[in-house]
Amino acid sequence: MTDHAEIAGSATAQRVTRVGEPSQETAGPHDPPDHPVRDHPVRDHRASESTVGGPAVAMTSVGSSAQRVAVIGSGVSGLVAAHLLRDVTDVTLYEADDRLGGHAHTHQVVDPDGTELSIDTGFIVHNDRAYPILTRLFAELGVRRYATEMSMSIVDAESGVSYVGGRGLGGVFAQPHRSVDPRFLSMLLEIKRFHICARRELAAGHAGSEVAGRSLARFLDELDFSARFRRQFMIPLVSCVWSSGGDRALDYPARYLFEFLDNHGMLSVGGSPQWYTVEGGSGRYVGLIAAKIDTIRTSTPVRSIVRAHDHVDVVDASGHTDTFDRVVVATHPDQALAMLADATPRERDVLSSIEYSDNEVVLHTDSSLLPRSRRARGAWNLEVGTEGAPRVTYWMNRLQGLRGTRDYLVSLNSADRVDPSTVIAQMNYSHPLYSTRSVAAQRQLDSLATDRFVLAGAYHGWGFHEDGARSGVAAATRFGAQW
């Protein structure tokens, strides 16, 4: 933990949970300052950087010292925008929460054997193929990462089927008798057929046509995929990745989904890229970016934004108004709309068309939420056929390669099943839901930007960290940064 402290050089109160003891707040020189809390300007880092050279961003003509930009929201989208803009303009970062990072959320936990663990409950994994911006950012920041496993276990209580994708044949046949179960074998053949059909759909290139807007449900109907395939493979996959319930999973526009799956090597057996997780947790990069931002205002929700022809007024929840030249709104779309006091009908239409699903998220040590057989456990574990929001449990020991004497688990929408005495932390995270309507609205987002106002957020893409980072780069370059 000492190396955390060296990064930002200040001891900030952090929540450190000692498992097996009641939760407690501790502060000390070795607590990791991943999420600095400040409410005033901290430094003019640009002056000091000019003496050492090598800023990550080139100066442009926009970079007059008189220019001020507000970035609202400190998830990956806002952080990346602020990080790139800080060398061309003065940046003020607003965050409603008392910590920075949004879904980049690391918990410091001490195992009963004394091992200190940094456990991520939001952004956890990435790969080189589908995350080029994040990979470059981490390299530039000097963030270390290590290889990890991505596997997905599916348990269908109704049929008794249980298997793991991403762990070779041992995972597929976690129940050895399934190797002679014709219904299971036929479902496996359908997975292969699905990969072929989805790749063919992509190769056909239906962009802009009616076929491009076809839902996953219609695609599966037209090609006669079975109910078993939907229940035991297709719905779990989409539910797991986007935390969406069964019905909503089938609303996903087929082609848009296939582009994502293809990009992540999920349209072939064994095509998966190597996955990585951040050493010390994703809060590590949050701290590195935050340490160089001019002004950070945590616990400061923005209530409204009023756009004039030559400036933007930002009003926070206490009623305080500050005036900026430009603003990046890097929250979720409903939150962005709520703060636009002067929203146009078009902005209302586009932003209200992109829905999010709410997920209760619990970090805990109750192993009963994992499949009983160890062979049937994956890094992600989904229970099939439950009503409403999907019940998924991430096995963090596998997903982040954690040591320690306990199973550390992150469960979504399963709080009612977790033994309360094992709970370490509870959060609520929301994730974009995709439909033909939301994807059509997403295509309009860029056209809402002006010279003074731009939106950012993972909802500009597939809802993942790379999408957030990409939208942050786009927002910053619109306001003059180069990368």
Ligand SMILES: Cc1cc2nc3c(=O)[nH]c(=O)nc-3n(C[C@H](O)[C@H](O)[C@H](O)COP(=O)(O)OP(=O)(O)OC[C@H]3O[C@@H](n4cnc5c(N)ncnc54)[C@H](O)[C@@H]3O)c2cc1C
């Ligand atoms: C359980 C879970 C696991 C995930 N795991 C991964 C993963 O492993 N890999 C991956 O690539 N993606 C993962 N994701 C997706 C993840 O959500 C995105 O990667 C990304 O972090 C979202 O970033 P964002 O900037 O769009 O939003 P957020 O991270 O949600 O940031 C928005 C910020 O805006 C702030 N805010 C809101 N309103 C206001 C206001 N009025 N004033 C000021 N601030 C405000 C919020 O407090 C928040 O901090 C996961 C998502 C979930 C739910």
